[in-house]
Amino acid sequence: MIRDTILGTEPYVPGRSIKEIAKEYKLKESEIVKLGSNENPLGPSPKAVEAVKHETKNMHRYPESGLDDLKKAIADYSETRPNQIIVGGDGADEIIDLLGKTFIDPGSEFIVPLPSYMYYEYTLRPYGAKPAYAKWDMEENTVDTNSVIESINDKTRLIFLCTPNNPTGGLIREDDITRILESTSALVVVDEAYFEFAGVSNIKLLKDYENLLILRTFSKAMGLAGMRIGYGISNPRIIDYMHRIKPVFSLTRLSHVAALATLSDKDYIKKSIEFSIKSREYLYHRLSEMDKLRVLRSYANYLLVDIRETGMNAGQLVDELLKRGVIVRDCTSFKGLDEYWIRVSVGTIKEDDKFIDALKEIIE
């Protein structure tokens, strides 16, 4: 009865909640420093908080489906037009799912350089898509463009290029993206979830390339990870087809007003980006001073750290940090990385210091 594709998948193991972690490690929830999920250390925009509180009286009403005002605001923010935009109600993850519905037939392929965001594969697997793994150059911390181009064949439907790349933090150069765009008629999905922290975007390529879609989110610089708002930007034809199969009401009423209010809060956006960049640079320098660690240069709001010289693997180190109330990401489950990498999100300077202090206590 259940499809073979699904019978062959592994059970999903959800991350433990803060409550469970607090209980297991005998910590107060409020003391735990959360540097595991690349969230915004500044919290949400006060204007978003206010807008959401005001809208609670309408929680019994269905959301709007057209989202015209939000598309207009996103178009202004991204210097595109509203008919180039599709908004997802489960963050950018919903847009990835829509890409599966729109482009993947069973047996077709998608390309992802490893390591990168694992959710592409998780989402596309039920559609019967086969991953073709290209390479991320860990030394240069950028994509190995030739490996992507060599992976293209007539079954290729989607190519994912994450820049800044999660979890490595490195950028993909514009001329590498255009080389890939020109090598295929498949859709090239440039994931700019973290672009605000790098200050560079590939939006301008949309005018020259029909096979480009840019993926973005309100979960990072916009401080709304819990509200699940993402968007895709492409040419109007592709966006129109995606709208034909999009879940009609997936964006909650409160997410809608939160997104609008945040986009209107220019001060918050500016402060949010500056704050995370400052914290990233601070953390980078503190970690670089530690002999047993190798930190990759990052253009995002997290840092990838090679910990093999500590004599511990990531699972062990993450556990020791948890005992001290600090959550970071064990990267062992990222395909393309071995068991000696952790990813740490930027926090407030105080949270960064707590992490550094705990780390020193463990490895020095």
Next chain:
Amino acid sequence: MIRDTILGTEPYVPGRSIKEIAKEYKLKESEIVKLGSNENPLGPSPKAVEAVKHETKNMHRYPESGLDDLKKAIADYSETRPNQIIVGGDGADEIIDLLGKTFIDPGSEFIVPLPSYMYYEYTLRPYGAKPAYAKWDMEENTVDTNSVIESINDKTRLIFLCTPNNPTGGLIREDDITRILESTSALVVVDEAYFEFAGVSNIKLLKDYENLLILRTFSKAMGLAGMRIGYGISNPRIIDYMHRIKPVFSLTRLSHVAALATLSDKDYIKKSIEFSIKSREYLYHRLSEMDKLRVLRSYANYLLVDIRETGMNAGQLVDELLKRGVIVRDCTSFKGLDEYWIRVSVGTIKEDDKFIDALKEIIE
């Protein structure tokens, strides 16, 4: 590049927003009576409003993925166990989508008696599923069980039985459901979105039938349509497989706390159900008095009305009602209904009266 299945779909036409309707018909937004979407006239639970306001400070944090506390609360409410429950973050619509991923291969079939909820077909179409239409008996206002059983073949994967049925309001008898369950190994999806207003559920059948899944929502009796919370209840094996491919973070943080708070607010739930039933019976009697209308008996929070004796079709009548500030549903787009049906949701008694007054002005 775009899949053939998608190229063949019609563009989606979103419903007009209240703002657009107000502008077009020169009305104040606050004056418009919304009886088109089967929402809860009572508004959300005050406890849910309070819980959401409190949680706004955490909007920058990802939602929890396990939702253990919510599954526990739903299990208590539905007299099942947490491992029988899957929670969707786009209402029950997300569960329907997961059913597509879990059970539909291209070319396989699903059965739906017409008229019924149109979203099953909208959601399953991109998976390459073919609808097989059975019949809803409009005279008896219940399913034509034989027509369902006759539609079963070896390609059938899902059978949708909506009870109370949207848009007709009629119930499916338990012995008809068991006859269908025993006629197939396909999954029978019993959609109980409106069960609270009928006071009957088919949960108890789960212990005897492996091929049953019950679909429910927080959008109706729970007053949270804007927050997009739904759930499926089935045997643990099916629920486990669905969890393997479920979007990990699709339920927003605020939807999570709103659902928990509403389930804890027993007074609200009781009042909400009683209120809608009272309004439904009131509306039924008022409409029954009008010679040119035929109203179907309903066990839900809406009424289906045959308007052909008025000399107008539903599009014309809905437009006249809009001019008077009342939104009801033109059912012409429901397959299996012609252009002479409207569906009206229950409102407050004051809203019901405004609708009746407008209707009288138009047709008498």
